[in-house]
Amino acid sequence: MDKRKVKETLLGGLLKNNPTFVLVLGTCPTIAMTTSLAQAFAMGIATTFVLIFSNLFVSLLRNVIPDKVRIPCYIVIISTFVIIVQMVMRRYLPDLYSTMQAFIALIVVNCIILARAESFASCNKPLYSMLDGVSMGLGFTAALCVIGIVREFLAGGAFAGMKIPGFPAMEGVGASAFGFIAFGCLMALFNFVIRKVNDRKERLKKKELPLSEGKVGTMEEAA
Amino acid sequence: MTVSLISVMFAAVISQNIVLSQYQGICPFLGVSKKLSNAAGMGFAVIFVMAISSVFCWLLYNYVLLPLNLDYLYTMAFILVIASLVQMLEMILKRFSPTLYSALGVYLPLITTNCAILGTANSAIVFNSYNFVYSFCVSVATGVGFLLAICLLAGVRLKTDKADIPACFKGFPITLVTAAIMAMAFAGFSGILA
Numbered sequence: 001m002d003k004r005k006v007k008e009t010l011l012g013g014l015l016k017n018n019p020t021f022v023l024v025l026g027t028c029p030t031i032a033m034t035t036s037l038a039q040a041f042a043m044g045i046a047t048t049f050v051l052i053f054s055n056l057f058v059s060l061l062r063n064v065i066p067d068k069v070r071i072p073c074y075i076v077i078i079s080t081f082v083i084i085v086q087m088v089m090r091r092y093l094p095d096l097y098s099t100m101q102a103f104i105a106l107i108v109v110n111c112i113i114l115a116r117a118e119s120f121a122s123c124n125k126p127l128y129s130m131l132d133g134v135s136m137g138l139g140f141t142a143a144l145c146v147i148g149i150v151r152e153f154l155a156g157g158a159f160a161g162m163k164i165p166g167f168p169a170m171e172g173v174g175a176s177a178f179g180f181i182a183f184g185c186l187m188a189l190f191n192f193v194i195r196k197v198n199d200r201k202e203r204l205k206k207k208e209l210p211l212s213e214g215k216v217g218t219m220e221e222a223a
Numbered sequence: 224m225t226v227s228l229i230s231v232m233f234a235a236v237i238s239q240n241i242v243l244s245q246y247q248g249i250c251p252f253l254g255v256s257k258k259l260s261n262a263a264g265m266g267f268a269v270i271f272v273m274a275i276s277s278v279f280c281w282l283l284y285n286y287v288l289l290p291l292n293l294d295y296l297y298t299m300a301f302i303l304v305i306a307s308l309v310q311m312l313e314m315i316l317k318r319f320s321p322t323l324y325s326a327l328g329v330y331l332p333l334i335t336t337n338c339a340i341l342g343t344a345n346s347a348i349v350f351n352s353y354n355f356v357y358s359f360c361v362s363v364a365t366g367v368g369f370l371l372a373i374c375l376l377a378g379v380r381l382k383t384d385k386a387d388i389p390a391c392f393k394g395f396p397i398t399l400v401t402a403a404i405m406a407m408a409f410a411g412f413s414g415i416l417a
Contacts, residue, residue: 024253024254024395025250026250027249027250027253028246028247028248028249028250028338031246031249032245032246032247071306071335072303072306072307075302075303075306075335076299076303079298079299079302080299082298082299083295083296083298083299086295086298087295101350102342102345102346102350105297105298105341105342105345106247106338106341106342106345108298108299108302108341109302109335109336109337109338109340109341110338111250111336114336176243176244176246176406176410177243177403177404177406177407177410178403179246179403180399180400180402180403180406181399181400181403183399184392184395184396184397184398184399184400184402184403185396185400187395187396187399188389188391188392188396189391191390191391191392191396192391195390195391
């Protein structure tokens with residue numbers, strides 16, 4: 001296996017191609033399932049599971065599935081794993097499942113999963129596709145958890161269900177509209193940080209260009 | 224019966240709006256709201272598919288899945304109905320109504336992954352177990368709510384795209400903040416019809 005491609009695939013989903021903040025896919029659970037950290041984490045892990053296995057099976061069957069009916073085939077593969085998630089959660093996490101029921105069923109139409117099946121798994125080897133599923137899923141989970149922590153803290157002054165003394169609950173932040181604002185502001189913050197980092201990288205490059213005359217290898221270090 | 228049907232439909236259009244308070248169908252809501260004409264096309268396509276899929280899903284669930292004790296398969300059954308329905312509609316429209324096809328055609332494939340369609344079918348037929356007329360009316364009303372929300376957002380976005388805002392807020396972030404303010408306004412209507 002090519003080491004560089006593995007690294008690229010694994011890191012891509014976390015930052016450069018983060019499904020939530022950069023690609024803006026699968027926004028419905030991002031807003032609906034982030035009122036608390038526990039819910040956000042459970043949603044992220046459930047989606048990651050479906051993503052890894054749907055990527056694996058789409059990739060294994062990529063030479064068998066005819067091009068014209070590929071979307072229904074992908075949907076059947078995806079919904080199989082969603083049903084497995086539903087059954088497992090109903091058996092072992094009944095309380096959490098009852099609050100998340102609607103959105104667990106909607107993992108079938110989560111655009112991240114179909115987009116990865118279509119754009120990655122259908123033209124890559126099974127192992128890479130699984131890695132892509134891991135990375136995309138973890139990127140999604142991380143983004144959901146960040147939003148969940150912020151919303152839970154602001155709405156209830158709590159972290160992961162535990163009350164933090166000294167921080168009162170804010171009135172109205174629990175309302176449905178706050179989900180949109182929290183997501184929007186965090187996405188803006190993400191854009192801001194990425195832009196600053198890129199600016200800095202470019203400035204460093206420019207600074208070192210004139211100095212690098214006669215010095216070998218500075219350009220590579222800067223890059 | 225009629226009074227409660229009206230209040231359920233009112234809730235589906237305004238106070239329990241599918242996008243702004245149920246958080247379903249946000250992807251097309253953000254993605255296809257750049258121009259008003261596109262937003263309207265998407266909205267009408269959603270109403271169309273939602274109404275027809277509610278009929279087929281209701282019949283399938285109550286006459287096939289429940290008698291055979293296969294109701295745990297509802298997710299897979301509904302999404303297959305919706306996907307094949309969308310494909311069929313595309314072919315029928317192309318053959319019999321080229322004008323409607325040219326208006327809705329581009330949006331039809333996108334609708335398969337619109338979670339509002341599957342979400343409405345799930346909640347009306349499985350979670351709330353409405354009867355046939357109820358589930359059809361609620362589906363149409365939900366579609367109308369989607370049309371209303373996406374058209375309003377498209378109107379606001381014409382302004383925010385030209386406004387001078389911080390660079391990091393351009394694009395999706397400002398749209399999400401706009402949607403939040405719209406959600407507050409829509410939530411203000413709850414409680415009018417009890």
